[in-house]
Every structure is written in structure tokens, then in C-alpha cells.
Amino acid sequence: MEPTPDTSAYMIAGYAVFFIVSAIYIMSLFVRNRSLQRDLETLENLDQKK
Amino acid sequence: MTPKPVLLKVLDYLSIILLVIATYLALVYAPTEQVMGDVQRVFYFHIGTAWVGLLGFILSALLGITYLVTKDMKWDIIEVAAVEISVVFFFITIVLGSIWARPAWNTWWTWDPRLTTAAITELVYVAYFMLRAGVEDPERRARFGAVYALFGGLSAPITFMAIRLFRSIHPVVIGAANANQEKMNMSPDMRVAFFFALFAFTVIFIDLFWNRIRLGQLENKVEQLKLKVM
Numbered sequence: 001m002e003p004t005p006d007t008s009a010y011m012i013a014g015y016a017v018f019f020i021v022s023a024i025y026i027m028s029l030f031v032r033n034r035s036l037q038r039d040l041e042t043l044e045n046l047d048q049k050k
Numbered sequence: 051m052t053p054k055p056v057l058l059k060v061l062d063y064l065s066i067i068l069l070v071i072a073t074y075l076a077l078v079y080a081p082t083e084q085v086m087g088d089v090q091r092v093f094y095f096h097i098g099t100a101w102v103g104l105l106g107f108i109l110s111a112l113l114g115i116t117y118l119v120t121k122d123m124k125w126d127i128i129e130v131a132a133v134e135i136s137v138v139f140f141f142i143t144i145v146l147g148s149i150w151a152r153p154a155w156n157t158w159w160t161w162d163p164r165l166t167t168a169a170i171t172e173l174v175y176v177a178y179f180m181l182r183a184g185v186e187d188p189e190r191r192a193r194f195g196a197v198y199a200l201f202g203g204l205s206a207p208i209t210f211m212a213i214r215l216f217r218s219i220h221p222v223v224i225g226a227a228n229a230n231q232e233k234m235n236m237s238p239d240m241r242v243a244f245f246f247a248l249f250a251f252t253v254i255f256i257d258l259f260w261n262r263i264r265l266g267q268l269e270n271k272v273e274q275l276k277l278k279v280m
Contacts, residue, residue, distance in 0.1 A: 004083075004084050004085070004087045005087045005153065006088075007086060007087035007090075007153045008087070010088075011091050011150050012086040014089070014091075014096075014145075015073070015092070015095070017146065018095050018099075018142055019141065021141065021142050022138075025138045029258075029265060037268070039272045040272050041278060043272065043275040043279050046279045047278060049273065050221070050279065
């Protein structure tokens with residue numbers, strides 16, 4: 001029987017990709033939300049002044 | 051914007067907990083596959099992300115139909131949310147598959163029917179956002195997006211069925227394979243990690259979907275206010 005190959009580096013790479021891409025996406029949701037909240041505040045102020 | 055509902059907050063925390071458990075099951079609990087070694091552990095998240103990716107694409111097609119019937123912008127917001135999350139998950143699926151393929155097939159990429167249809171599906175939905183970015187009028191944008199998502203949705207079942215309809219080197223995980231195909235055999239512990247990953251990614255998808263819908267609603271509100279103020 002052949003020995004099991006050491007492919008752990010690929011496994012680490014795979015999970016690193018998963019967590020990095022997921023973190024970037026979640027960060028993008030936060031950043032977009034914060035920026036829209038700021039825009040909304042500014043626009044509401046402008047609307048009240050009109 | 052209304053404050054975050056308690057149920058969504060609970061879902062946020064539940065998603066994190068489920069992800070931690072799914073990672074533990076995949077990396078520690080499941081036994082090492084004898085032929086491929088540790089790289090096989092990538093498979094649990096590869097299938098999990100593929101499942102929710104394709105689910106979101108099919109869902110967006112149904113939401114596209116709903117928008118075309120009702121002409122209610124809320125369906126457009128929900129459709130965009132489904133496509134965006136699925137594009138992210140499906141991108142991860144393709145990259146994880148490529149990483150698995152390097153030691154398993156001795157290549158990062160091959161133009162196999164499954165890999166080709168998966169790449170086309172991802173590109174179809176990247177183009178969906180390019181199409182939307184090119185249309186200024188919100189109603190026209192929603193209409194074009196809905197029709198596009200409707201036809202784009204066809205690529206999801208084609209990708210799923212590609213390994214069953216054509217000669218492929220991609221292993222078949224769900225359903226019976228024909229004599230020429232490689233079938234993935236899992237031990238009971240592997241099955242636990244596999245089905246838990248499917249469940250965890252379904253919950254994570256629902257959580258992200260809800261959060262992204264709320265973001266879409268905020269975007270819509272800002273856009274409406276901009277039109278009013280400017």
C-alpha cells in the first residue's frame with residue numbers, strides 16, 4: 001500500500017483563501033453600510049434645509 | 051435605517067459558531083483521506099460554497115421572474131443580494147477546486163465540462179453587475195437585471211448536471227455516477243463533516259443574504275433621496 005502523500009500545504013492554502021475572501025466580502029459590507037449611512041445623514045440634512 | 055432585528059443578530063452569531071464547528075469537523079474530526087491526503091479536507095468547504103452559490107443563482111432567476119411580474123423594486127434589491135453573495139461563494143468554490151486539483155490531477159486547471167461550465171457561470175454573473183452598472187435609470191436597470199438573471203439562472207443546473215451528462219474527470223459526490231466516472235466514497239465521519247458543512251453554509255448564506263438585502267434597501271433609500279434633493 002502506498003503511503004498517504006503530504007498535501008497539507010494545499011489544504012492550508014485552500015482554507016486561507018476561504019477565510020481571506022470571506023473576510024474581504026464582510027468588510028466590504030461594513031464599509032458600504034457605513035458610507036451609505038453617512039450619505040443618508042448628509043442628504044437628510046440637505047432635505048431639511050430646502 | 052431601522053436598527054438590526056434581534057433575529058438577524060442571533061443569526062450573525064449562529065453563523066460564526068456554525069462556521070467554527072464546520073471548520074473543526076473538516077480539519078480535525080474528519081479522517082485523513084488515504085489517497086489524496088489532507089488536501090481532501092478542502093472538499094467540505096468546496097461543496098458547501100458550491101451549494102449556496104448555485105442556490106443563490108437559481109433563487110435570483112426566480113426573483114427576476116417575480117420582479118418582471120410585480121414590477122416592485124424590492125424584488126430587484128433581493129435579486130441583487132442573491133447574485134452578489136453567490137458570486138463570492140462561487141468564486142471561492144472555483145479557487146478551492148483548483149487548489150484541490152493541483153495534487154489530485156497534477157494541474158491547477160483543465161477544460162473539463164464541470165470546470166468550464168462553472169467558470170462560464172461565474173463570468174455570466176460578473177457580467178450581470180457590469181450590465182447593471184451601465185444602466186442609469188433604476189427601473190430599466192431592474193428590468194434588464196431581471197431578464198439577465200432569468201437566463202443566467204439556466205447556467206446553474208447546467209453546471210450541476212455537467213458531470214452527469216458529459217464525460218468528466220470531476221468526481222460525482224451526489225447521486226449515482228456512471229461506470230466511467232469517479233465516485234467519491236465517504237466514511238461515516240466524513241459524512242458528518244460533509245453534511246454539517248452543507249447545513250452551516252446554508253445558514254451563513256441566509257445570514258449574509260438578509261444583511262445584503264438591508265444594505266440594498268439603504269442604497270435604494272439614498273438613491274431616492276439624492277433624486278429628491280438634487
